[in-house]
Amino acid sequence: xxxxxxxxxxxxxxxxxxxxxxxxxxxxxxxxxxxxxxxxxxxxxxxxxxxxxxxxxxxxxxxxxxxxxxxxxxxxxxxxxxxxxxxxxxxxxxxxxxxxxxxxxxxxxxxxxxxxxxxxxxxxxxxxxxxxxxxxxxxxxxxxxxxxxxxxxxxxxxxxxxxxxxxxxxxxxxxxxxxxxxxxxxxxxxxxxxxxxxxxxxxxxxxxxxxxxxxxxxxxxxxxxxx
Amino acid sequence: xxxxxxxxxxxxxxxxxxxxxxxxxxxxxxxxxxxxxxxxxxxxxxxxxxxxxxxxxxxxxxxxxxxxxxxxxxxxxxxxxxxxxxxxxxxxxxxxxxxxxxxxxxxxxxxxxxxxxxxxxxxxxxxxxxxxxxxxxxxxxxxxxxxxxxxxxxxxxxxxxxxxxxxxxxxxxxxxxxxxxxxxxxxxxxxxxxxxxxxxxxxxxxxxxxxxxxxxxxxxxxxxxxx
Numbered sequence: 001x002x003x004x005x006x007x008x009x010x011x012x013x014x015x016x017x018x019x020x021x022x023x024x025x026x027x028x029x030x031x032x033x034x035x036x037x038x039x040x041x042x043x044x045x046x047x048x049x050x051x052x053x054x055x056x057x058x059x060x061x062x063x064x065x066x067x068x069x070x071x072x073x074x075x076x077x078x079x080x081x082x083x084x085x086x087x088x089x090x091x092x093x094x095x096x097x098x099x100x101x102x103x104x105x106x107x108x109x110x111x112x113x114x115x116x117x118x119x120x121x122x123x124x125x126x127x128x129x130x131x132x133x134x135x136x137x138x139x140x141x142x143x144x145x146x147x148x149x150x151x152x153x154x155x156x157x158x159x160x161x162x163x164x165x166x167x168x169x170x171x172x173x174x175x176x177x178x179x180x181x182x183x184x185x186x187x188x189x190x191x192x193x194x195x196x197x198x199x200x201x202x203x204x205x206x207x208x209x210x211x212x213x214x215x216x217x218x219x220x221x222x223x224x225x226x227x
Numbered sequence: 228x229x230x231x232x233x234x235x236x237x238x239x240x241x242x243x244x245x246x247x248x249x250x251x252x253x254x255x256x257x258x259x260x261x262x263x264x265x266x267x268x269x270x271x272x273x274x275x276x277x278x279x280x281x282x283x284x285x286x287x288x289x290x291x292x293x294x295x296x297x298x299x300x301x302x303x304x305x306x307x308x309x310x311x312x313x314x315x316x317x318x319x320x321x322x323x324x325x326x327x328x329x330x331x332x333x334x335x336x337x338x339x340x341x342x343x344x345x346x347x348x349x350x351x352x353x354x355x356x357x358x359x360x361x362x363x364x365x366x367x368x369x370x371x372x373x374x375x376x377x378x379x380x381x382x383x384x385x386x387x388x389x390x391x392x393x394x395x396x397x398x399x400x401x402x403x404x405x406x407x408x409x410x411x412x413x414x415x416x417x418x419x420x421x422x423x424x425x426x427x428x429x430x431x432x433x434x435x436x437x438x439x440x441x442x443x444x445x446x447x448x449x450x451x452x453x454x
Contacts, residue, residue: 093340093341109361110356110361110364111356111361111364111366111374112361113319113356113360113361114356114374114375114376121373122373124373125369126369126370129338129340134336134338134339137338138365139337140367140368141367141368142351142352142353143351146348146349146351147338147342148341
């Protein structure tokens with residue numbers, strides 16, 4: 001088993017059958033010892049964080065499987081905190097696809113002239129480039145096409161999948177009286193070139209609220225995986 | 228004649244027949260006494276700047292008229308540095324529509340991971356919100372539609388007009404061996420709701436180069452209006 005990549009919160013190994021193994025770590029991103037899912041550096045280690053993230057991810061990937069939504073997920077091993085996935089390549093050097101149900105965060109910072117904080121948004125999808133140095137800039141369909149990152153057709157597939165996947169997560173949260181404000185997904189192409197959801201869906205990928213109160217990612221994971 | 232609006236570089240008056248009169252001023256935007264067309268404050272006064280801007284604007288609006296491209300332009304009075312226009316309302320609180328032929332400026336600052344400085348772009352159109360406080364953020368077609376600023380159909384009209392108008396300007400500059408790198412336009416709706424080009428097209432609206440050397444807006448205006 002060969003280590004292919006060492007990430008901030010996950011390591012990636014190549015298996016003998018060609019599939020990949022993701023090892024979820026207890027390292028979480030943050031700054032000055034404070035957990036911040038949007039941060040670009042590892043801030044601290046929290047015992048059990050890797051397993052909690054994997055449990056939630058597995059829950060959602062299983063739901064998506066039931067609905068025949070394409071993901072890289074094959075199986076999870078909670079004891080060893082690993083997930084087996086099909087190999088996939090990212091678009092360009094990596095994109096994040098965001099689905100928004102309420103105006104908060106960077107959307108509000110950009111469009112606050114036209115939107116109020118917390119205003120309802122209708123499954124609004126936007127794409128940002130993974131580029132720490134340039135502050136993960138948002139990018140339009142036209143620009144993605146022109147720069148050779150996505151074709152126009154791939155963009156539409158990505159947008160539709162994002163709306164469908166986010167709806168599944170939103171419904172799961174609603175069962176626990178939690179409202180999903182926004183969620184950040186990652187996609188890739190498999191060997192055949194088909195688009196599929198990759199990475200993870202854990203507390204750090206989304207903003208969730210209960211009765212107007214923000215729920216921290218680790219608390220959210222606890223609520224979602226409670227028996 | 229009633230003053231309707233006092234701008235940084237132009238004042239707007241309402242005429243008795245319902246049309247508007249734009250008075251081009253010698254005030255130019257900039258900071259610390261240095262001319263900068265992208266600045267949001269009046270930096271200095273340059274004698275003749277208003278007339279030079281009006282001359283170039285008139286030249287381009289006349290070209291657009293010949294090609295039946297809709298603009299707010301009716302006539303210019305160079306002696307009094309005024310232009311008569313049809314009244315129009317802006318989209319939301321104002322948009323800027325940019326057409327790019329080469330990757331420079333804010334495009335490069337955002338997408339420098341995927342584009343080299345000066346790389347050719349194929350009439351790439353993007354829209355930004357006029358919002359000094361939030362740094363004039365770029366905004367997608369979907370977001371413009373969702374926030375009620377433009378309909379999807381209006382966006383497509385705006386994009387097509389931008390490409391056509393920019394091509395006219397590009398061709399004019401090419402006659403003087405000048406290459407247009409990018410240009411910034413403003414649009415509005417007339418009383419019937421039809422989309423038309425508004426504001427001005429002068430040196431400060433574009434980036435132009437000759438043999439790889441950037442040409443300052445006032446120098447560009449001199450070259451374009453030389454007999």
